[in-house]
Amino acid sequence: MKNMTLVDFANQVASNSPVPGGGSIAAVCGTLSAALTEMVANLTIGKKKYMQVEEHMKEIIQEACNLRNKLIDDIQKDSDSYNKVITSYKMPKDTDEEKVIRQKNIQESLKNAALVPLSVAESSYQVLPLVEEVIEKGNSNAVTDGLVACMMARTSVLSALLNVKINLISINDIDFVNNLNGKVKELEIRTMEYEKKILEKSPF
Amino acid sequence: MKNMTLVDFANQVASNSPVPGGGSIAAVCGTLSAALTEMVANLTIGKKKYMQVEEHMKEIIQEACNLRNKLIDDIQKDSDSYNKVITSYKMPKDTDEEKVIRQKNIQESLKNAALVPLSVAESSYQVLPLVEEVIEKGNSNAVTDGLVACMMARTSVLSALLNVKINLISINDIDFVNNLNGKVKELEIRTMEYEKKILEKSPF
Numbered sequence: 381m382k383n384m385t386l387v388d389f390a391n392q393v394a395s396n397s398p399v400p401g402g403g404s405i406a407a408v409c410g411t412l413s414a415a416l417t418e419m420v421a422n423l424t425i426g427k428k429k430y431m432q433v434e435e436h437m438k439e440i441i442q443e444a445c446n447l448r449n450k451l452i453d454d455i456q457k458d459s460d461s462y463n464k465v466i467t468s469y470k471m472p473k474d475t476d477e478e479k480v481i482r483q484k485n486i487q488e489s490l491k492n493a494a495l496v497p498l499s500v501a502e503s504s505y506q507v508l509p510l511v512e513e514v515i516e517k518g519n520s521n522a523v524t525d526g527l528v529a530c531m532m533a534r535t536s537v538l539s540a541l542l543n544v545k546i547n548l549i550s551i552n553d554i555d556f557v558n559n560l561n562g563k564v565k566e567l568e569i570r571t572m573e574y575e576k577k578i579l580e581k582s583p584f
Numbered sequence: 585m586k587n588m589t590l591v592d593f594a595n596q597v598a599s600n601s602p603v604p605g606g607g608s609i610a611a612v613c614g615t616l617s618a619a620l621t622e623m624v625a626n627l628t629i630g631k632k633k634y635m636q637v638e639e640h641m642k643e644i645i646q647e648a649c650n651l652r653n654k655l656i657d658d659i660q661k662d663s664d665s666y667n668k669v670i671t672s673y674k675m676p677k678d679t680d681e682e683k684v685i686r687q688k689n690i691q692e693s694l695k696n697a698a699l700v701p702l703s704v705a706e707s708s709y710q711v712l713p714l715v716e717e718v719i720e721k722g723n724s725n726a727v728t729d730g731l732v733a734c735m736m737a738r739t740s741v742l743s744a745l746l747n748v749k750i751n752l753i754s755i756n757d758i759d760f761v762n763n764l765n766g767k768v769k770e771l772e773i774r775t776m777e778y779e780k781k782i783l784e785k786s787p788f
Binding site for chain 2: 384387391414415418422423455529534535538
């Protein structure tokens with residue numbers, strides 16, 4: 381999916397196919413947030429005024445680039461996980477044995493379809509401290525790019541978490557559901573607070 | 585730019601070139617918000633349960649599609665407007681005449697570089713009432729996609745407005761600045777309130 385053009389990807393999103401949907405979009409959003417963070421760090425390197433933070437910026441670029449490469453693959457991964465849920469619901473259910481196998485497959489595919497966006501949310505959340513660093517210590521001419529990266533990371537996390545929650549509804553494993561629900565709530569609160577904290581640094 | 589692949593576009597964002605930057609990303613975000621809104625409407629059409637809203641959904645698709653086609657072209661337009669600012673700053677300033685011409689060019693290019701993201705913000709803001717409609721009346725199975733579209737529209741508007749504000753700083757035409765500052769503030773407040781209102785409809 382990452383090899384689609386922007387225009388083809390947008391067409392595909394708009395179509396009456398449920399994938400790529402909100403989960404994949406969350407991953408796109410996280411990808412671009414990490415990319416913008418790298419850009420601000422890159423625009424800081426090689427400038428006399430920022431010589432002291434040059435090594436730090438290089439570390440940030442490495443971390444943000446790793447997250448970007450992971451998140452861009454999650455675009456496809458999220459759509460695949462959704463497709464697996466659809467496929468398991470379509471499995472035969474004529475005999476008792478078939479019913480058991482189908483249920484097992486549905487439950488497994490739903491768990492995976494919850495874990496993939498949770499991982500997207502966790503990765504995009506990890507972009508936030510990098511964003512904070514480039515806004516505080518990076519090239520001040522690119523501060524708006526840092527602030528955009530911050531809002532993109534927030535929207536990526538919250539969007540991905542919505543996709544976790546919708547899948548949790550149909551999962552029977554109470555321990556799994558409780559565990560993930562706890563993670564979702566914590567990440568949601570932390571993300572909203574973190575975005576607020578970063579946006580308060582805005583000179584605008 | 586819309587014909588770049590997602591991976592190439594993200595690489596370009598991450599690079600040490602200031603374009604595409606936050607302004608173009610705002611346009612991408614708005615594009616995907618409109619596309620997701622279309623998807624929810626498309627997933628509503630042809631379903632017995634939603635027969636009564638079918639015509640309404642078709643109208644929403646048309647409006648969202650127009651906004652999407654406009655916003656996807658704004659990705660390039662924003663980067664072009666920034667490049668024009670850079671070019672005007674590089675104009676010769678050896679003679680008094682050159683200085684005057686250069687200043688005129690700088691001011692004109694800055695105005696354009698403020699108007700382009702303002703237009704992005706206005707278009708993405710127009711996605712919000714469409715999002716509200718598909719969440720309220722569209723296929724409830726796709727409600728999370730609607731909520732993601734809402735957050736994408738909000739992030740697009742606020743990101744684009746940051747790019748308006750940073751350009752206003754260097755514009756000398758007080759009337760122009762005051763006029764745009766007023767629009768920015770109003771749109772900012774309206775967008776934050778609208779997002780809050782829509783997210784309160786979330787069943788999660």
